[in-house]
Amino acid sequence: MQEGGKVAIFDGHNDAAQHLAEYREGGRDFLVRSEDGHLDLPRAREGGMIGGLFAMYAKAEHPRQGDFTRTADGYEVRLADPLDAAYARRTIDAQLSALATMVARAGGNIRCATTVDEIEAARRDSAFSIVLHIEGAEAIDADLDGLARLYARGLRSLGLVWSRPNIFGHGVPFAYPRSPDTGPGLTDAGKALVRACNELGIMLDAAHLNERGFWNLAAISTAPIVATHACAHAICAATRNLTDRQLDAVRATGGVVGFNFSVSEVRPDGHRDPDMPIETVVDHLSYLVERMGDDHVALGSDFDGALMPVPLRDASHLPNLIDALRARGFDDATLRKIAFDNWMRVFRQSWR
Template identity: 45%
Template sequence: MELVFDGHNDVLLRLWRNMKAGADPVVEFSKGTPEGHIDAPRARAGGLAGGLCAIYIPSGDLVLKDPEPDGSYVTPLAAPLEYAHSLDIGLEKAAIALRLERAGAWKLCRSTADIRQAMKDGVFAAVLHMEGCEPIDADLANLDVFHAAGLRSLGPVWSRHNIFGHGVPFAFPMTTDTGPGLTDLGFELIKACNRLGILIDLSHITEQGFWDVAKTSDQPLIASHSNAHSLTPVARNLTDRQMDAIKESGGLVGLNYAVTMLRDDGLDIAATPISEMIRHVDYMVERMGIDHVAIGSDFDGCTVPVEIRDAAGNQNLVAALKTAGYAGEDLAKLARENWLRVLGKAWHE
């Protein structure tokens, strides 16, 4: 079985929501559930050895628009969130991550050595990520606290604006150049992440924000869960020029399993063949090279192809990659080694 390290998932969101309804997140993750995409039993079954697990603050007012007759749609950006409420939720999700570690349900990893040891031990290797920095205060004081709790990756924005920058809407077809980039506070956040060794994720930021990070950060450029805009022109996908910059920086793009970001019509249809995933992998490998493409499933945050279904079906993608000609060292790079390389660079290892 080819072990996979995944660049993005929202399992903490699902566990947090169910905890609010009375469930025990440790039991749910450890014992398994038919709900969602990731738990320990399904991860083991599908060779999902670990991944970046997002602290994400939900936007209750966001409702995805149905497509127009021509297939196009534009969902207005969610409203900005209030800091104190966001901090409360962020701390609750960090606490779930720590509880899972204390219970032995997963290993909260702070280094690539931690990840490799967890893989060797057969324990899910979780890296704490923050998707949208609404829980971070303007003077960045609590960034150090989250870092001490295990935060090793963040995206300055989700698909909404905040004090650090501007996000892209969920829209098809649409350019990636949808608005301003980083704010003055956003530039300070990037510099602080460089000092602390926190990876910066560009998956939801505007194109201008992408270039703002590129000129400021000393890290490889990372888009943890994005695909090729040339194939699927949603605002969230990456242009060829952005991919060229990622290659030049030594970074990577993680293949997003979301069907809306794979299909050429942008529709939310689970009956989307794995061949659409391979189409994006092939394109990105041809554009950037094998060293700059990885996996960023967005499990528990999107509709994935029915042939994958959940973490237990991850080896179906591995099999399709093998059929497409990826094998040996190249397959290992796509599955996990590219992630481990760029994480090590971002973490000053």
């Protein structure tokens, strides 16, 4: 717990790096409170968030139009095209540089962390911790050139894919209602990447990975299985969510699912409607805890990367979730696990 009754929260996923003023013209100053987007340092502090995994991600260089189709009972989004590797490398390098510049400008109020001890030290000093994550491994070549370089620059978490194919595997297309079993599994290069990340101590993220790829990862990896931002397919039958069998596999390896706040993954009807009560969020998170146990559920908001429920419309409103979980009967020990401790345990088991 923190002073004033707030729970210290480490968040498993956000996309703030893509909105930094240091990265793109018209971007936000992370150090200044904004009414735009979901996350900046002042709003994080208001909500009790003391750090998080910051995702670097390369958007399509030439976005397609007309990919969304409304179906009789839901929606489908055509699977995104693969990225050019050179473009992806330039994009990730630019986001790495932007984050480093922002951290330097913060004057010690923000620190990049590569160990749990560094996260804990920053917390004691009331500093905010950033752990570097890449969402989609397009910036890494098939011979894994660059992986060690990224590790040396602080990378500690890697999503093998986003929702598109790459040389390592296949992401799930966005769709509802649909199974996550949407295509082939990891390639030989993808399996080699899993082994290399295990050896280096880079945590692997199964979010956005299709089901066959998930089972390939589960069969190969020597580290706990992690999905940084996902929900339960049994509650919301979106492709991005994990089936009960997948949730059981995460639990069996000592892994963690970071509960995703994205409304179209939380709502049982899959609708992109943020006008939903906090009880709907708590119902879904409670299912994960009931299925997996409280050692295997954490938070992975997807702030600045998805549509948020109104009660969790930005990081300053995180206490709404904590209060609602407490009202549901979650005790302080369980809240500490979900908000902070479970991420720290998995980091210790995954990092070198």
